[in-house]
Amino acid sequence: MSYIVLKGVNFTYSLGEGRSLKALKNLSFSVEKGSFVALVGMNGSGKSTLSKLLNGLFLPTNKQGQVIVDGINTKEVEDGTVKDGDGNEVTAFDVRRKVGIVFQNPDNQTVATIVEDDVAFGPENIGLPREEIVERVTSALESVGMQDYKDRPVSKLSGGQKQRVAIAGVLAMRPDVIVFDESTAMLDPLGRREIMSIAKELNNQGITVIMVTHNMDEAALADRIIVLSKGEVALDGTPKEVFSQDVTRFGLTLPPATETANRLGAVGFDFDGAMINEVELVEGICKQLR
Amino acid sequence: MFKDISFGQYYPVNSPVHRLDARVKLLITLMFVVGIFFIKSYFGFMLTAVVLVLIILLARLPIMSVLKSVKAVLFIVAFTALINLFLGGENGSEVLWAWKSLVITKASDHTTIKMVLRLVLLISGASLLSLTTTPVALADGIESILSPLRHIRVPVRDIAMIMSIALRFIPTLFEETNKIISAQKSRGASFDTGGPFARAKALLPVLIPLFVNSFRRADELAFAMDSRCYNATDKRVKMKVAKIGIGDVVALFVMCAFFTVIMLDRYYWCGLVDTLIFGGLL
Amino acid sequence: MQAIKITSLTYIYSKKTPSEKVALDNVNLAINEGEFVAVVGHTGSGKSTLVQHLNGLIKTQSGSVEIFGNPTTDKKKLKQLRFDVGMVFQYPEYQLFEDTVAKDVAFGPKNMKLPKEEIDNRVHRAMELVGLPYSDFAERSPFELSGGEKRRAAIAGVIAMEPKILVLDEPFAGLDPVGVEEITALIMKLKREVCPTVIMVTHDMDSASALADRVVALYDGKIVADGHPKEVFGNRALIEEIGLDVPFVARVVDRLEGEGICLDKGILTIDELVSALDKYKKLTGGESHV
Numbered sequence: 001m002s003y004i005v006l007k008g009v010n011f012t013y014s015l016g017e018g019r020s021l022k023a024l025k026n027l028s029f030s031v032e033k034g035s036f037v038a039l040v041g042m043n044g045s046g047k048s049t050l051s052k053l054l055n056g057l058f059l060p061t062n063k064q065g066q067v068i069v070d071g072i073n074t075k076e077v078e079d080g081t082v083k084d085g086d087g088n089e090v091t092a093f094d095v096r097r098k099v100g101i102v103f104q105n106p107d108n109q110t111v112a113t114i115v116e117d118d119v120a121f122g123p124e125n126i127g128l129p130r131e132e133i134v135e136r137v138t139s140a141l142e143s144v145g146m147q148d149y150k151d152r153p154v155s156k157l158s159g160g161q162k163q164r165v166a167i168a169g170v171l172a173m174r175p176d177v178i179v180f181d182e183s184t185a186m187l188d189p190l191g192r193r194e195i196m197s198i199a200k201e202l203n204n205q206g207i208t209v210i211m212v213t214h215n216m217d218e219a220a221l222a223d224r225i226i227v228l229s230k231g232e233v234a235l236d237g238t239p240k241e242v243f244s245q246d247v248t249r250f251g252l253t254l255p256p257a258t259e260t261a262n263r264l265g266a267v268g269f270d271f272d273g274a275m276i277n278e279v280e281l282v283e284g285i286c287k288q289l290r
Numbered sequence: 291m292f293k294d295i296s297f298g299q300y301y302p303v304n305s306p307v308h309r310l311d312a313r314v315k316l317l318i319t320l321m322f323v324v325g326i327f328f329i330k331s332y333f334g335f336m337l338t339a340v341v342l343v344l345i346i347l348l349a350r351l352p353i354m355s356v357l358k359s360v361k362a363v364l365f366i367v368a369f370t371a372l373i374n375l376f377l378g379g380e381n382g383s384e385v386l387w388a389w390k391s392l393v394i395t396k397a398s399d400h401t402t403i404k405m406v407l408r409l410v411l412l413i414s415g416a417s418l419l420s421l422t423t424t425p426v427a428l429a430d431g432i433e434s435i436l437s438p439l440r441h442i443r444v445p446v447r448d449i450a451m452i453m454s455i456a457l458r459f460i461p462t463l464f465e466e467t468n469k470i471i472s473a474q475k476s477r478g479a480s481f482d483t484g485g486p487f488a489r490a491k492a493l494l495p496v497l498i499p500l501f502v503n504s505f506r507r508a509d510e511l512a513f514a515m516d517s518r519c520y521n522a523t524d525k526r527v528k529m530k531v532a533k534i535g536i537g538d539v540v541a542l543f544v545m546c547a548f549f550t551v552i553m554l555d556r557y558y559w560c561g562l563v564d565t566l567i568f569g570g571l572l
Numbered sequence: 573m574q575a576i577k578i579t580s581l582t583y584i585y586s587k588k589t590p591s592e593k594v595a596l597d598n599v600n601l602a603i604n605e606g607e608f609v610a611v612v613g614h615t616g617s618g619k620s621t622l623v624q625h626l627n628g629l630i631k632t633q634s635g636s637v638e639i640f641g642n643p644t645t646d647k648k649k650l651k652q653l654r655f656d657v658g659m660v661f662q663y664p665e666y667q668l669f670e671d672t673v674a675k676d677v678a679f680g681p682k683n684m685k686l687p688k689e690e691i692d693n694r695v696h697r698a699m700e701l702v703g704l705p706y707s708d709f710a711e712r713s714p715f716e717l718s719g720g721e722k723r724r725a726a727i728a729g730v731i732a733m734e735p736k737i738l739v740l741d742e743p744f745a746g747l748d749p750v751g752v753e754e755i756t757a758l759i760m761k762l763k764r765e766v767c768p769t770v771i772m773v774t775h776d777m778d779s780a781s782a783l784a785d786r787v788v789a790l791y792d793g794k795i796v797a798d799g800h801p802k803e804v805f806g807n808r809a810l811i812e813e814i815g816l817d818v819p820f821v822a823r824v825v826d827r828l829e830g831e832g833i834c835l836d837k838g839i840l841t842i843d844e845l846v847s848a849l850d851k852y853k854k855l856t857g858g859e860s861h862v
Contacts, residue, residue: 042748091522104746112425112458113458125520125523130528134529137529152302155461166514170518188614251748251749256820256842260846285828285833289853472659477730479683495679499667
């Protein structure tokens, strides 16, 4: 079942003085519920703009363009005319509760000084009963393994820990989808691995994960990779499909395993499709040497 | 350059003082500060110092953490002390030292000592508040105290949010300032040479990137807050509710007692206790 | 010629307070002119403290640091020291401040009190070197450049001082794959043409092993390994013990060994791996088809 559907989405930034920048052009694709999608592309390919469209922070700038999240058109909720089955008004905030975003900079997304206060920010905003806020904060912190840090100041944590708190803040909203908008880019290798394993774990629990990244090894962990180039979908498929193509055309590199397999191919090795990680690569090599 | 700033630095331990309601702590701090200005006798200062030390012990804070905030403003204390020393004299008081028009009298001597005591106690007292209260609780407390102003359309909640974000970003911005200073120093910038004008100008390479980066941060923070449904409803609920407990009542009572003694000492005993304790020393 | 000589350097943060932390513990290190040294270690191992000693940003507490024979404690030569040791911090683009790129690049040379003509020459040269041609970029605002361009502009600002030693702290942080390739090429070019001695602090073991000809590993403020990348990364037990990543190629070598295919542990680049496997295949190839 498609959870997020984009239909003919354009997004244009107006730069003033009559100048404008087309960030996304006629973008159409959909994301299945429970999938793990990597969104890759070089800087300026429109990835970050796209992630802000997914929860209605940005709206398509063209008339026909639509972003539909769990059946809700992000454009229509703005004017307050959409009602749900019970006749309650559906608002932009309902979209944001469904799709949470973890941003890039660990220092720029925490509002409160103390860890648990920050995680509570979202639930407080939507006016949940107090007991439920406490329960959600506790379970969100447990999900990211930060329960022992709940009374600590955020500023004293490592980059990876700050990002885990940011994930907890999003989890406390009980979202269906989490967008990681280059959330690992500013972390050290340990922090990166922590965030990736949490993302995997959340995906196993049924949360749809959209991972915006520059790191091809991270992208290779996804079920599906969408390559953006100049605001358009350039490639869309499984990691094996995508990495069997020449992605350097789109300013990307191949994962080192794929690169190695390709180079081995030139000296007479023969692999079955693209090797996307070291385990596959080693298996592939062994098959040919035994 | 900007190290050892303890303002806005919460010291996380679990103590009776930490557990007090922020509103009560704000009120107590206010009484303490006002009280300090009414102190006239050395006995008053002694009493205040004892109360302060007791609070620090009760709060399980290292004395150093409090003294650090005094250290940060030591320059101001020294400067005001000097001014007082030379200008605070009364006519007719015994002259202790004189050079041209600069005169130190016995009276100015006492005013200066008291002034320094006042400032040190004041800063220590105020820093106790920020050391034992999380910025969020503090902002919530202020919001709660100001909340009647909502009726005259003061956006109290937004003001509280602004305060809490400002407090949250103090450590981040200090860290960033240090980084930029290091980077510009590495390009040969110096911040401690030349006259006042040259020095002010030398700060531009630090202040401009700091401002630009702060705007970028503000932008990103706004997106993050929007994503997490800020302003979704007027019925924002707070996870942590402040409840006035027995401890709060006791603390208020003790503070009222302290305040009363200070007032009595000033207006009723009129330095009697000082004479009793210190006798002819003064 | 010896470029850097560090003798029993110890540095303690917040000395004599409860939060006292030993950042450097009796560090001894000598680096010759022309070396490319990668300084590696997990977060908090003392890497940044070490390199900030090199241009006197951190005053030595005990021990000594000499740059080309001059102790960094010599106050009269402090400015000269800052110019001799070019320091490119992490995310250097966040320190740009002038309204044009040319003026920003000129900041260092101006502080050197060079004649105007010389400043202009250096700005020209530095901008050309980093690939921001003077004619196109001189009058542009640094704040309007793309991410990769900003970083190169910031590096130009350091290069314009024509340092003899270049220190880079995480030069690839946050870049996309194209950006990483550009900066890698730039660093190698600068080493050839401007500053023969390069010291790079990094978390990325793949770039450390690919670029550097010497790796210095720090752990808890002590140097625990110092040698050619082959030696340092060859000692897998140590690398794991001090919490570092094993470079990708070395991981493949280890996995192959687990499968009974034993290659030299010193293999670190894809090229070496490919030729080793090619050889291995030719030696054993006949058997596999029997």
